[in-house]
Amino acid sequence: MRFTAQTSSGGVSERLFTLGEIPGVLWTPEGATGPRPLILMGHGGGRHKKDPGVLTRAHRFVTECGFAVAAADVPNHGDRPEQVEYQRIATEIQARVQAGDDPAPLIAGFQSLVARQTVPEWQAVLDAVQALPHVGPAPVGYWGVSLGCGLGVPFVAAEPRVRAAVLGLGGAHASAEAAARITVPVEFLLQWDDERVPRSQALALFDALASPEKTLHANPGGHGELPPFELDSTIRFFTRHLR
Amino acid sequence: MRFTAQTSSGGVSERLFTLGEIPGVLWTPEGATGPRPLILMGHGGGRHKKDPGVLTRAHRFVTECGFAVAAADVPNHGDRPEQVEYQRIATEIQARVQAGDDPAPLIAGFQSLVARQTVPEWQAVLDAVQALPHVGPAPVGYWGVSLGCGLGVPFVAAEPRVRAAVLGLGGAHASAEAAARITVPVEFLLQWDDERVPRSQALALFDALASPEKTLHANPGGHGELPPFELDSTIRFFTRHLR
Numbered sequence: 001m002r003f004t005a006q007t008s009s010g011g012v013s014e015r016l017f018t019l020g021e022i023p024g025v026l027w028t029p030e031g032a033t034g035p036r037p038l039i040l041m042g043h044g045g046g047r048h049k050k051d052p053g054v055l056t057r058a059h060r061f062v063t064e065c066g067f068a069v070a071a072a073d074v075p076n077h078g079d080r081p082e083q084v085e086y087q088r089i090a091t092e093i094q095a096r097v098q099a100g101d102d103p104a105p106l107i108a109g110f111q112s113l114v115a116r117q118t119v120p121e122w123q124a125v126l127d128a129v130q131a132l133p134h135v136g137p138a139p140v141g142y143w144g145v146s147l148g149c150g151l152g153v154p155f156v157a158a159e160p161r162v163r164a165a166v167l168g169l170g171g172a173h174a175s176a177e178a179a180a181r182i183t184v185p186v187e188f189l190l191q192w193d194d195e196r197v198p199r200s201q202a203l204a205l206f207d208a209l210a211s212p213e214k215t216l217h218a219n220p221g222g223h224g225e226l227p228p229f230e231l232d233s234t235i236r237f238f239t240r241h242l243r
Numbered sequence: 244m245r246f247t248a249q250t251s252s253g254g255v256s257e258r259l260f261t262l263g264e265i266p267g268v269l270w271t272p273e274g275a276t277g278p279r280p281l282i283l284m285g286h287g288g289g290r291h292k293k294d295p296g297v298l299t300r301a302h303r304f305v306t307e308c309g310f311a312v313a314a315a316d317v318p319n320h321g322d323r324p325e326q327v328e329y330q331r332i333a334t335e336i337q338a339r340v341q342a343g344d345d346p347a348p349l350i351a352g353f354q355s356l357v358a359r360q361t362v363p364e365w366q367a368v369l370d371a372v373q374a375l376p377h378v379g380p381a382p383v384g385y386w387g388v389s390l391g392c393g394l395g396v397p398f399v400a401a402e403p404r405v406r407a408a409v410l411g412l413g414g415a416h417a418s419a420e421a422a423a424r425i426t427v428p429v430e431f432l433l434q435w436d437d438e439r440v441p442r443s444q445a446l447a448l449f450d451a452l453a454s455p456e457k458t459l460h461a462n463p464g465g466h467g468e469l470p471p472f473e474l475d476s477t478i479r480f481f482t483r484h485l486r
Contacts (some may be wrong), residue, residue: 190459192450192459203446206461207435212463213462213463213470214462214463215460215461215462215470216433216435216459216460216461216462217458217459217460218449218458218459218461219456219457219458219459220455220456220457227456227458229483232479233476236475240472
């Protein structure tokens, strides 16, 4: 793990790093010492590790909960090189959305393909970040919606360090099988008028989760219109399960 | 409005009253003066105005939010005389549940019938309670699930003083038409394994609400198994919309 840049703002220390080929970022409270819960955040499709939505959430997890937060660029995103095969599928998905066709089956196949790479990558990020003395071996949470849900479900299913997860804006096509192996508490976000994920698919993914404690929060609006009060709820959810 | 008994416990003043034929109860902070938001609570089928679930919520609304809370016995419940026709339908509903048949259509008809009586009754309770100087003409919230949802939907639709409502454990059979006239913020509670309300019916009722701000909270478990953390969420919801 090689740190490449460090900045600080509003009580939050931000360090960019590379771990092998993976570009990542770690946020911690300024001056933090000793172990603390860690939230791994997955970004959305076409976005990157420092997407404004990721940044907003990361800052609140750090300043309000004292957590550490890490994010990594997904292959073919952010600071990573273009992968021709991924790019081809992403372009096809966009075309289907614009044509008004159902992109769900194509998205499902794409996310399975990418997850085979990101699950071990994110496990390596956890290993490296938890080896730092101001993060340490404390409980881990996962936050990811849309692509971050499609990749997050197999990750949470595979990784026993994750004790609670916020997922959503994803459907059962991609993830039902892995969801049935998730048993940790999940807060699942669904947009009632999601133009990318059919409502029945999202409800089926929530249904597939094996977690005895899972809670579905559904709100009106499209795929990108999560209401701001859900972040307040997410903070309470992680505080309840990771502290 | 005639007050018949007054007690006090844990900072909460409880006054029983009758308003015409309606037996009711009012909870306020001990020593309260001046206007404050009022929550009207509807109880469940076969329950009454001082059901343990109503009491628990009322005490928290009073002690944590400083609200006034009122509840009234629904006809054929609590301290009210038996009404032969209502009793006959209630018995038939129980029999259908025990036989494993779908009681939804019967419940729907029953709730419409009772609501024609409870909507004006609850409006009269609001008039009387808000005439008290330590309640006054502040915003009103409504809380009711199960029967309290079936009767609450037409009440919230009809009563402009209600500015926010927590509803749930109810289905579209009974309430879709009135739900389409509700425009205030709603928090809607759904139990994923509800043995009395089919999931599709509950989702359809949430869908029918015309409120631009509505949020569905679904959790695993049966009709009577709302998780305790939903009360925390309810308190935040009412605080956000009534304060």
